Amino acid sequence: MHILFVTSEATPWSKTGGLADVCSALPKTLSLLGRKVSIVTPYYRCVRDWFLKNRGAEPEAMYGVTLSAPMGKNECRGGVRKATLDGTNATVYFIEHNDFYGREGIYNYQGVDYADNFQRFAFLSRASLELIRRLSLEVDIIHVNDWQTALVPVYLDTLYRSRSRLDSGISFGRVAYPKITDVAGDDAPLFDRIKTVLTIHNLRHQGRFWRGAMDSLGLDWSLFSYDKMEFYGQVNYLKSGVVFADAITTVSPQYAQEIQTKFFGERLQGVLRERANDLVGILNGIDTEEWNPAKDEYIPANYDVEHIYPGKSECKARLQEELGLPVEPKTPLLGVVSRFDPQKGLDLVAEVAGNFIEQYGVQFVILGSGERELGDRFRGLAYRYPRNFVLRDTFSVALSHRIEAGADVFLMPSRYEPCGLNQMYSLRYGTLPVVHNVGGLHDTVVNGSEENIRAGIANGFLLYCFSVDDMTKALNWTLECYRHRPDDWQKMMRTAMSCDHSWQKSALEYDALYNKLLSKI
Ligand code: ADP
Ligand code: GLC
Numbered sequence: 001m002h003i004l005f006v007t008s009e010a011t012p013w014s015k016t017g018g019l020a021d022v023c024s025a026l027p028k029t030l031s032l033l034g035r036k037v038s039i040v041t042p043y044y045r046c047v048r049d050w051f052l053k054n055r056g057a058e059p060e061a062m063y064g065v066t067l068s069a070p071m072g073k074n075e076c077r078g079g080v081r082k083a084t085l086d087g088t089n090a091t092v093y094f095i096e097h098n099d100f101y102g103r104e105g106i107y108n109y110q111g112v113d114y115a116d117n118f119q120r121f122a123f124l125s126r127a128s129l130e131l132i133r134r135l136s137l138e139v140d141i142i143h144v145n146d147w148q149t150a151l152v153p154v155y156l157d158t159l160y161r162s163r164s165r166l167d168s169g170i171s172f173g174r175v176a177y178p179k180i181t182d183v184a185g186d187d188a189p190l191f192d193r194i195k196t197v198l199t200i201h202n203l204r205h206q207g208r209f210w211r212g213a214m215d216s217l218g219l220d221w222s223l224f225s226y227d228k229m230e231f232y233g234q235v236n237y238l239k240s241g242v243v244f245a246d247a248i249t250t251v252s253p254q255y256a257q258e259i260q261t262k263f264f265g266e267r268l269q270g271v272l273r274e275r276a277n278d279l280v281g282i283l284n285g286i287d288t289e290e291w292n293p294a295k296d297e298y299i300p301a302n303y304d305v306e307h308i309y310p311g312k313s314e315c316k317a318r319l320q321e322e323l324g325l326p327v328e329p330k331t332p333l334l335g336v337v338s339r340f341d342p343q344k345g346l347d348l349v350a351e352v353a354g355n356f357i358e359q360y361g362v363q364f365v366i367l368g369s370g371e372r373e374l375g376d377r378f379r380g381l382a383y384r385y386p387r388n389f390v391l392r393d394t395f396s397v398a399l400s401h402r403i404e405a406g407a408d409v410f411l412m413p414s415r416y417e418p419c420g421l422n423q424m425y426s427l428r429y430g431t432l433p434v435v436h437n438v439g440g441l442h443d444t445v446v447n448g449s450e451e452n453i454r455a456g457i458a459n460g461f462l463l464y465c466f467s468v469d470d471m472t473k474a475l476n477w478t479l480e481c482y483r484h485r486p487d488d489w490q491k492m493m494r495t496a497m498s499c500d501h502s503w504q505k506s507a508l509e510y511d512a513l514y515n516k517l518l519s520k521i
Contacts, residue, residue, distance in 0.1 A: 008148035031088035043094035048073035069126040072216035110436040126153040145336040147207030150241025153196040160191040195517040198245035207237030251419035252440035256281030285503030298401035305497040307312040319406030335407030340370030430493040459496035
């Protein structure tokens with residue numbers, strides 16, 4: 001089975017969030033399980049810089065391979081560079097198009113989205129199919145991720161396959177389907193065997209553009225209808241992917257349920273419910289080599305579940321020192337590593353921090369950047385409580401590891417959370433997470449209630465409502481356990497550190513899904 005991943009981000013070359021982690025860890029695990037795996041992703045400037053810095057040369061250019069696609073009146077052409085995913089034999093194809101990808105940021109410049117994102121990512125989608133044709137790749141599954149690559153199933157189904165998925169009468173009470181343009185020609189057999197999987201990492205971001213964008217996609221305008229690509233007068237890439245993909249997954253079972261409701265559905269709940277039979281939630285894993293307190297090279301002392309101390313206390317002391325906080329072993333240290341985005345619910349942290357500092361003298365460390373207003377609130381707290389509150393408004397992988405290891409508690413009160421990786425890193429590092437009971441947080445954190453602690457299954461703390469009140473209650477209880485129930489706390493740490501969130505299990509679930517799709521005619 002050959003699985004081709006198409007993604008707009010992949011570590012270590014390009015990353016803005018968890019999407020990048022997943023899009024290299026999942027292919028890696030599948031490859032180690034013996035599957036043939038390839039990745040298609042843009043050759044951004046940061047990718048080139050990574051290769052120059054870490055390999056001393058750009059990845060190998062595939063001379064003579066040009067991918068061209070009609071995008072409206074223009075013919076867009078891209079080149080291909082090739083590399084191997086470290087530790088595997090998976091091939092990575094970088095799509096090179098200097099105008100589209102040779103820029104400073106991945107999606108935006110200084111917080112403003114590039115105006116041509118609709119073209120940049122439509123081209124990526126189209127180019128991945130042209131790559132299959134040009135190299136005669138025998139691909140069984142194309143696995144696409146989020147809105148940026150959600151047009152792959154649309155192009156495949158309407159231009160390259162000889163028979164549309166929608167023609168099999170599976171979907172929507174739809175009207176006449178546009179004729180398939182035979183772009184594939186003699187290559188149709190290469191495309192007819194392929195099934196597509198679309199993974200939704202975050203439903204909020206849908207790739208919505210003005211209707212005129214249709215003119216540059218090289219797709220028939222008849223697709224611009226409510227049951228296909230149109231969404232309240234705009235073109236919606238993610239919705240289009242949901243309609244055309246053979247299967248849809250999202251990154252936790254709980255989020256798979258949530259997105260079918262009005263509250264979490266971001267106005268796509270109806271379309272998602274139509275596809276409920278083809279929609280599953282598969283929990284993300286974490287890279288247990290990168291995030292391993294027993295081997296982690298970023299942290300000052302290593303530890304594991306059998307020998308938590310003195311390693312973890314050493315990590316805490318060194319972190320306090322690094323941050324300029326008083327080095328006090330008994331003072332609870334609460335950490336955050338996050339994008340500053342309304343999704344993450346960090347306004348609750350800003351709201352309650354002052355009280356907890358004044359009442360209990362706790363310490364906070366916040367690593368993250370993004371939304372200006374939230375950053376300003378945190379800066380205000382750091383100014384007001386210099387001995388208790390530290391903000392590092394930057395992106396630092398090394399510091400993120402040191403926070404995971406050195407803090408006692410990790411805060412992640414997200415309004416919604418498709419999966420979330422940081423709470424799983426925290427569990428592994430014995431840093432108990434305090435989270436809102438949604439999405440992947442619900443699926444990974446078991447609340448430290450009396451009953452759950454007794455049963456030995458508690459590994460963190462939950463807020464059941466997104467409110468200042470619940471945040472205060474949850475934190476009060478967390479601190480009560482930390483200070484006055486040291487045995488329970490140790491027990492919870494051990495439970496947390498013993499959770500297995502390696503990719504192995506999830507990768508097998510994806511594998512089963514691919515097999516199921518391929519066994520359908
Ligand atoms: P999301 O993708 O929604 O941002 P996740 O929890 O899935 O949330 O993934 C976030 C990823 O980005 C994690 O790997 C986390 O460590 C990393 N991250 C976020 N902000 C920072 C930062 N300021 N410095 C270092 N790593 C960060
Ligand atoms: C998104 C989600 C996050 C998830 C990540 C990887 O960025 O916000 O919850 O963990 O994708 O799937």
